[in-house]
Amino acid sequence: MNEIKITAKNVNVFYGDKQALKDISIDIPARQVTALIGPSGCGKSTFLRSINRMNDVIDGCRLEGEIKLDSEDIYARGIDVVHLRARIGMVFQKPNPFPKSIYDNIAYGPKIHGLTTSSAEMDDLVMGALEKAGLIDEVRDRLDSPGTGLSGGQQQRLCIARAIAVEPEVILMDEPCSALDPIATARIEELIDELKENYTIVMVTHSMQQAARVSQKTAFFHMGELVEQGATEDIFTRPQDERTQAYITGRIG
Amino acid sequence: MEQSHIVKSFDDELKLINTTLAEMGGMAEAQLTKAVRALVTRDADLAREVVAEDSKIDALETELDRDAIRIIALRQPMATDLRMVITALKTSANLERIGDYAKNVAKRTITLIEMQPVGNTAHTIERMAELAQGLVGSVLDAYVKRDLAAADDVRMRDEEIDQLHTSLFRELLTHMMEDPHSITACTHLLFIAKNIERIGDHATNIAEYVHFMVSGETPDDERPKGDETSQTIITS
Numbered sequence: 001m002n003e004i005k006i007t008a009k010n011v012n013v014f015y016g017d018k019q020a021l022k023d024i025s026i027d028i029p030a031r032q033v034t035a036l037i038g039p040s041g042c043g044k045s046t047f048l049r050s051i052n053r054m055n056d057v058i059d060g061c062r063l064e065g066e067i068k069l070d071s072e073d074i075y076a077r078g079i080d081v082v083h084l085r086a087r088i089g090m091v092f093q094k095p096n097p098f099p100k101s102i103y104d105n106i107a108y109g110p111k112i113h114g115l116t117t118s119s120a121e122m123d124d125l126v127m128g129a130l131e132k133a134g135l136i137d138e139v140r141d142r143l144d145s146p147g148t149g150l151s152g153g154q155q156q157r158l159c160i161a162r163a164i165a166v167e168p169e170v171i172l173m174d175e176p177c178s179a180l181d182p183i184a185t186a187r188i189e190e191l192i193d194e195l196k197e198n199y200t201i202v203m204v205t206h207s208m209q210q211a212a213r214v215s216q217k218t219a220f221f222h223m224g225e226l227v228e229q230g231a232t233e234d235i236f237t238r239p240q241d242e243r244t245q246a247y248i249t250g251r252i253g
Numbered sequence: 254m255e256q257s258h259i260v261k262s263f264d265d266e267l268k269l270i271n272t273t274l275a276e277m278g279g280m281a282e283a284q285l286t287k288a289v290r291a292l293v294t295r296d297a298d299l300a301r302e303v304v305a306e307d308s309k310i311d312a313l314e315t316e317l318d319r320d321a322i323r324i325i326a327l328r329q330p331m332a333t334d335l336r337m338v339i340t341a342l343k344t345s346a347n348l349e350r351i352g353d354y355a356k357n358v359a360k361r362t363i364t365l366i367e368m369q370p371v372g373n374t375a376h377t378i379e380r381m382a383e384l385a386q387g388l389v390g391s392v393l394d395a396y397v398k399r400d401l402a403a404a405d406d407v408r409m410r411d412e413e414i415d416q417l418h419t420s421l422f423r424e425l426l427t428h429m430m431e432d433p434h435s436i437t438a439c440t441h442l443l444f445i446a447k448n449i450e451r452i453g454d455h456a457t458n459i460a461e462y463v464h465f466m467v468s469g470e471t472p473d474d475e476r477p478k479g480d481e482t483s484q485t486i487i488t489s
Binding site for chain 2: 015246
């Protein structure tokens with residue numbers, strides 16, 4: 001039996017009067033890639049953002065139900081959201097490096113979380129994160145140059161390195177390749193494949209081919225409902241629900 | 254019927270594959286019928302016609318393969334679309350093989366016409382061929398109608414052809430022992446019977462793919478088999 005990292009149970013999310021997620025229950029297996037797919041507005045990004053409480057900052061957003069990270073309720077009173085977001089990192093659609101050097105982009109998180117005690121330790125941590133993100137060879141000689149000077153794909157890997165630097169357990173990715181060309185996309189996908197050895201990854205993607213390529217589990221959302229979830233291979237070869245079938249074969253948008 | 258794709262040209266491409274497959278299936282059935290009629294009526298011209306026509310089935314297979322590969326490359330079909338394209342590819346390969354067997358029956362018929370007929374065996378072969386053709390027809394129907402029950406039924410019906418093949422095999426061996434002059438003709442008839450038995454097997458192969466196409470699962474139960482020729486010994 002696979003170890004479960006995150007459990008959502010009967011999750012409902014409302015933006016004011018509008019219900020964005022209806023009774024979502026799903027287990028996210030540890031050290032695997034779970035892909036969330038579905039048409040725009042289906043609730044997949046809302047669900048992703050519920051996992052590290054990114055929706056807290058949205059006015060009028062309200063969540064019912066339960067989301068547990070290793071059996072700990074992340075919406076319980078007394079949960080330190082900053083600490084939670086260190087455990088559950090996030091990578092966004094558009095690469096968003098800080099307007100700082102490559103080095104400082106990565107060092108920033110560990111610094112505020114107090115993860116290192118000396119500059120030598122910090123150097124190791126930064127280099128380690130760049131290495132894990134597959135970026136080290138491309139930036140070794142220019143760690144002091146601005147992160148924003150990198151190519152789109154490199155910036156995205158820098159953001160992944162930045163997420164890794166605070167030693168998270170889970171990495172959430174919201175369409176991480178949608179702004180990248182196919183080569184940069186392939187690099188990120190290869191990286192995701194390597195990262196899943198150590199991290200639990202949950203990814204929203206509009207590319208069904210990408211979901212098929214990188215994930216082991218796929219969940220299909222439609223109109224705020226979690227219609228179907230299962231092994232990726234099963235979802236793409238023999239989906240059980242007609243709505244899943246219609247969506248992945250290009251019959252509904 | 255399933256709803257249409259948002260991209261309509263995708264539907265057209267899938268439809269084209271199905272049209273080609275239906276044409277192939279119809280031709281394979283007709284080839285078998287004609288080949289066996291040529292055998293029973295000892296009509297060499299008809300047999301030669303069958304031999305000549307086979308290349309048309311081959312050409313359709315090539316066409317279907319090309320269209321299916323293009324769909325896989327350009328459309329990246331998923332779920333039922335993927336299963337349909339894979340099933341069409343597999344089905345066309347099996348139909349092409351059925352065409353080859355019909356052609357071989359016709360070629361042997363041309364040779365057999367030069368020799369004395371052997372007993373009543375041609376009629377047993379005709380009966381086998383009717384059953385085989387029935388299977389091919391039914392499985393193509395099941396494909397078109399996405400009919401799981403009909404496909405599974407084809408898998409079960411092949412046993413009867415196997416049984417006829419076994420009894421024909423014994424009959425021909427007995428003929429050969431009684432009259433060594435009939436050995437050449439009987440050997441050709443054995444191959445013909447074997448060809449038709451194989452056609453039945455190809456129809457069941459297609460049935461298994463139709464099962465996969467409709468349900469997403471491959472049939473896991475063993476189908477009944479009645480071909481005992483590989484263990485048959487006739488002693489005088």
